[in-house]
Amino acid sequence: MIKLNNKTYTCPVDVTLSFIGGKWKILILSHLNIFNDRGFSEIRDNLPGISEKMLVQQLKELERDQLIEKKVLSLKPYRVQYNITPTGKSLSPLFEFLSEYGINYLKEHGIDYMKDQQLYK
Amino acid sequence: MIKLNNKTYTCPVDVTLSFIGGKWKILILSHLNIFNDRGFSEIRDNLPGISEKMLVQQLKELERDQLIEKKVLSLKPYRVQYNITPTGKSLSPLFEFLSEYGINYLKEHGIDYMKDQQLYK
């Protein structure tokens, strides 16, 4: 067992998954891996089905873990921009693999995913 | 949204994670990626903290998804052996990456994981 920040992990894999686990983080990171300077609603609108509550939550955790960063553009009308960090980018082989594997699996089951997938691939 | 076997997925990544998500599957697969012909309790004893209920459940799902296979050696005293399948093995770059990333992260935070890690690395 590994102890880190008051949490316990069974192994290093567990540690990595603590950053990117959950239903949306990998999708958010994949999106920010392709697009720069994204606003909150731009991200939201490209994640079919996510609730704002979830998005806020995941963005906060990703920021805390330094995989993404948030720039506040203005306060009076509150406007922000999100970008992936180098640390976040270093995970991109993972996203690639997970996505390729999924696409391949779908193909073998008669589902072609390539169309309309410029986003969160 | 992708529909497959009465379930919906947001993207291919989601599909892949449906096979290997959860707290224990990757650890089980990593273990079987290294060791052949493992009995139930051999696996259990190398997964610190897993309950038998969880192990049974995860093994069943991994078998159903054809990432591992189970040989029944004898019925009267019930004895079995688990092995990873080629499909399961094809995921090993993923385990490697997740593990390396975790180990590296731990190193940067002053925790050295290498010792006593012939198992579930």
Add this chain to the structure above:
DNA sequence: CGCCGGGCTTACTTTTTGGTAAGTTATTGC
């Protein structure tokens, strides 16, 4: 004979995760 180990099953509870929906502040556009 009684206990131990292997490979489970079952019932019950807790924790974690995710979803719904409404409300907030402030600006732009008609």
Add this chain to the structure above:
DNA sequence: GCAATAACTTACCAAAAAGTAAGCCCGGCG
């Protein structure tokens, strides 16, 4: 002046994942 948009916050609720603990069948061992 009213609606829409951006970027959230809050409260409440349901479902899914995981944990706890006990029990079962069978054979080997002392």
